[in-house]
Amino acid sequence: MADSSLWITHGSRRMYESPWVNVDLDDVEVPGGPRFEHHVLRFPRASVGTVVVDNDRVLLLWRHRFAIDRWGWEIPAGWSDEGEDPVEAASREVLEETGYRVSAVELLTTYAPMAGISSQIYRVFVATGATLVGEPEAGEADRVEWVPLAEVPKLMTSGQVPDGPSVTALGFYLATR
Structure with a gap:
């Protein structure tokens, strides 16, 4: 059974990539709300x-x-x-x-x-x-x-x-x- 309180990620597109930081545009849906594109910073190292x-x-x-x-x-x-x-x-x-x-x-x-x-x-x-x-x-x-x-x-x-x-x-x- 899916948790209805979690955001749903339908996909992700890499907009920028470097050894320091990556910028992705994620296609997300808010529980009970709209679906939209959301920028996410992803770091390749801890x-x-x-x-x-x-x-x-x-x-x-x-x-x-x-x-x-x-x-x-x-x-x-x-x-x-x-x-x-x-x-x-x-x-x-x-x-x-x-x-x-x-x-x-x-x-x-x-x-x-x-x-x-x-x-x-x-x-x-x-x-x-x-x-x-x-x-x-x-x-x-x-x-x-x-x-x-x-x-x-x-x-x-x-x-x-x-x-x-x-x-x-x-x-x-x-x-x-």
């Missing part, structure tokens, strides 16, 4: 982000995002490579973006950041045992800093953390730890 903590501090990157033309604080984040374990991807992204190697990584939460328009699934981890082993890769951040956790809510409410996945990760961490 996303990971990591809240790196050391006692009462969190490791953040200060970077500019050209799409919104804003500077802001972010957690280390990126994609899992094909076949890569998400924990390994999270550790790799921390190292690439900050120059720190972490010794312990655990899942904090998994969520869909834009569930109404995107298939993206985002895994957020907490990492500890950070040891500086080198420099961040070029272009990853203007600077990398340990920020007191007590300052994070102020940074978030003042708009200094404009990145949605970073807001979610830091807020979830502060609410649950």
Whole structure:
């Protein structure tokens, strides 16, 4: 028996494809409602982000995002490579973006950041045992800093953390730890 509360997808057309993102036009029907075309962003790789903590501090990157033309604080984040374990991807992204190697990584939460328009699934981890082993890769951040956790809510409410996945990760961490 079909669930009458589910949207029905009658088909999908790929409008744009790249290694970063695909844009599809799906032919959908709302339960008891109209049938129409709906844009869907589909990401070919899983996303990971990591809240790196050391006692009462969190490791953040200060970077500019050209799409919104804003500077802001972010957690280390990126994609899992094909076949890569998400924990390994999270550790790799921390190292690439900050120059720190972490010794312990655990899942904090998994969520869909834009569930109404995107298939993206985002895994957020907490990492500890950070040891500086080198420099961040070029272009990853203007600077990398340990920020007191007590300052994070102020940074978030003042708009200094404009990145949605970073807001979610830091807020979830502060609410649950």
